[in-house]
Amino acid sequence: MQEVKDTARALVRIGYDGRVHKTFRGHQAQERFENEVRVLKHLEQRGCDFVPRLLEAEPDILKIITTNCGIMIEHISDERMKEVFNELEAYGVRHDDAFMRNITYRKTDGRLCVIDFELATLLDQPAAPPPAPSVAP
Numbered sequence: 001m002q003e004v005k006d007t008a009r010a011l012v013r014i015g016y017d018g019r020v021h022k023t024f025r026g027h028q029a030q031e032r033f034e035n036e037v038r039v040l041k042h043l044e045q046r047g048c049d050f051v052p053r054l055l056e057a058e059p060d061i062l063k064i065i066t067t068n069c070g071i072m073i074e075h076i077s078d079e080r081m082k083e084v085f086n087e088l089e090a091y092g093v094r095h096d097d098a099f100m101r102n103i104t105y106r107k108t109d110g111r112l113c114v115i116d117f118e119l120a121t122l123l124d125q126p127a128a129p130p131p132a133p134s135v136a137p
Contacts, residue, residue, distance in 0.1 A: 010118075014068060019055060024062040024118070032118035033062045039093055039117040040066070046091040050106075050113045069113035070106035084112050092124040093117070 001021065005012035008026045015021060024033040040054040052066035076084075085098040095102065096119040104113045 018068045020052060020066045020068050022064050022066070029062050033057075033059070033064070035120065036116075036118040037064060039120045039122060040064075042122055043088075043091055043093060043117075048088070048091045048093075050087070050111055051117070052113075052115060069115055070104040070111075073100060073103055073105050073112070076100055076103060076112075080112075084114060088114060088120075089123065092122055094121045094123055096120050 001013040001015050003011075003013050004020075009029075009032075010025065011023045013021045022036075024030075024036075037054060037057045040052065043051050044053055050069070052069050054064060054066055056063075056065040058064070081098070081100060081103065084103055085095050088095055095114060095117070097116060102114060102116045104115055105111075106113050
């Protein structure tokens with residue numbers, strides 16, 4: 001496997017088959033793992049075609065395997081970067097880590113894609129119900 005990223009928060013490797021293996025670690029690893037799984041499932045259900053597809057989730061070791069969305073980019077204008085991340089909002093997701101490092105280029109169709117959803121927010125989630133009023137006996 002080719003190592004792409006090795007930080008205190010995650011280990012990312014690309015397998016020989018092209019699939020991306022991401023293992024979460026460090027601060028709030030469980031929460032970040034669960035959030036990325038939730039967001040990727042949401043985006044797939046909505047038909048978003050410029051993000052990775054979740055292929056496997058292994059909660060016991062905090063690892064996901066996804067499709068590969070292309071190669072890292074080296075240059076992008078601020079305006080174009082904002083456009084790419086704003087496209088996600090039509091699918092009910094705000095990225096919350098909107099930097100060039102989370103945009104890739106897919107050669108097969110020339111599409112800019114978005115990766116790394118561990119900090120993303122689902123915008124159309126129903127609000128938590130208010131607490132039930134307490135009733136005095």
